[in-house]
Amino acid sequence: MGSNPDEVITTELLQGLLRDWFAPWIQAMGLRVSSFGDGEVTLVLPQSEQLSRVGGMLCGQAMMAAADTAMVLAIVTQLGTRRPMTTVQLNSSFLKPLSEQDARITARVIRAGKNLAFGEIDICGANDGRSVCRASTTYALL
């Protein structure tokens, strides 16, 4: 546990991981790293017709994908980039629809043990700040 002392986490590094570690289909979402702390990352998902279903609402599948992606980066801020990990479980609750604004995704590591990391994610409207999705997740640290 604990980050590698010789590795400096920056917004650019995290943004680069979005390109290097994730499938092209995930990259196509256009996620941007907005800010980060120790064990916490905030991403912005720009509003897009590509991610909207009938009625102009952000599809729930994109919310889940963004939640999972954000949590990987949140774990990196705490454990560094050299710790392989894999999602074990992700649970999402959809509170209300989101439309006509970007989404802000905040992922936070709740606990990182020897073999497992637990995290929670909030997705809210970037304009009105209202939560639309909450997720909790477990990762295996390999």
Add this chain to the structure above:
Amino acid sequence: MGSNPDEVITTELLQGLLRDWFAPWIQAMGLRVSSFGDGEVTLVLPQSEQLSRVGGMLCGQAMMAAADTAMVLAIVTQLGTRRPMTTVQLNSSFLKPLSEQDARITARVIRAGKNLAFGEIDICGANDGRSVCRASTTYALL
């Protein structure tokens, strides 16, 4: 509850819903309706570089998206197309990685009540038939 008696569910109708109801980003996955029954649908997700992360493995985000999508169609086989619904909650467990083959997604309605529908989804390798992801989900019927 109960399907509309004047509505005949066919593979073509379900395949058409994938185009009409879902975001372009979901359509880009290339999901195909393989078979269906009353309250059950099987989709095939063709292997694709677009959906693969480093190492050639199907990304977990695509599994969750496919699970949610398949369940919408499974509910349609039971309740018809005129019943608006929204995902309330989706819980996914990732059992093992999937690579070098298509994925087969089977969604099944466990119970459809007046206001809520419960479903379960299995995702397995189309070649080896081994489960790689299991999901359970709750939908609100509007």
Add this chain to the structure above:
Amino acid sequence: MGSNPDEVITTELLQGLLRDWFAPWIQAMGLRVSSFGDGEVTLVLPQSEQLSRVGGMLCGQAMMAAADTAMVLAIVTQLGTRRPMTTVQLNSSFLKPLSEQDARITARVIRAGKNLAFGEIDICGANDGRSVCRASTTYALL
């Protein structure tokens, strides 16, 4: 939505609901209402041999039961006592063991809509304040 204006929520009322609404087996846990706010309740679960498994650790089953129970009361603080409800789904993550201290359970309503309420629960050691269990849950409002 919204509480009944003629109903005053007090610690005694909430403590009374623990006796009136729940099974004797739940009452035997000895949960005590510690504090409450609008949409939030904190309970204390006294350390007990009855609830401890080998090794003196609070059993996870008691954590889940306490989480569900606390959330019912949290919803009451927001919607009053005359709104029937039923648990639709509860998801618990067990972060670490708890031993040699009481447990403090904080349940919070995240969103209460027309038909559904969403909540989150944290369970921590009453002495060290460290989270040992996190839960998220969905209730149907009848």
Add this chain to the structure above:
Amino acid sequence: MGSNPDEVITTELLQGLLRDWFAPWIQAMGLRVSSFGDGEVTLVLPQSEQLSRVGGMLCGQAMMAAADTAMVLAIVTQLGTRRPMTTVQLNSSFLKPLSEQDARITARVIRAGKNLAFGEIDICGANDGRSVCRASTTYALL
């Protein structure tokens, strides 16, 4: 992985674990081992006023507790009794109420890897066979 070849699993052994491994509060539920296979256990939870809330329905907390307990035994049938384990996550969906009959709990190991085991649980009425609760769970193998 794999059971200890010198250990014979019997109904009596599993019933004994219910007494030796679990909290007195869990033992008070009165769970009985009904049958088992490789990676699968069925328990019966006798109808009881102690476990019933207003209206005579089995409380959901007892369902979650029974699900977790049954899964521990299901893992034992596959991995033997000498493999310490701990529940990481348990997700329960409550499909409908249960009253005026015993409950039958069937837990099944979906996958047991090196460090993690995944399982699914169905709870149904012992008389009518209808599912009232479905749960999925992840265990850490220590």
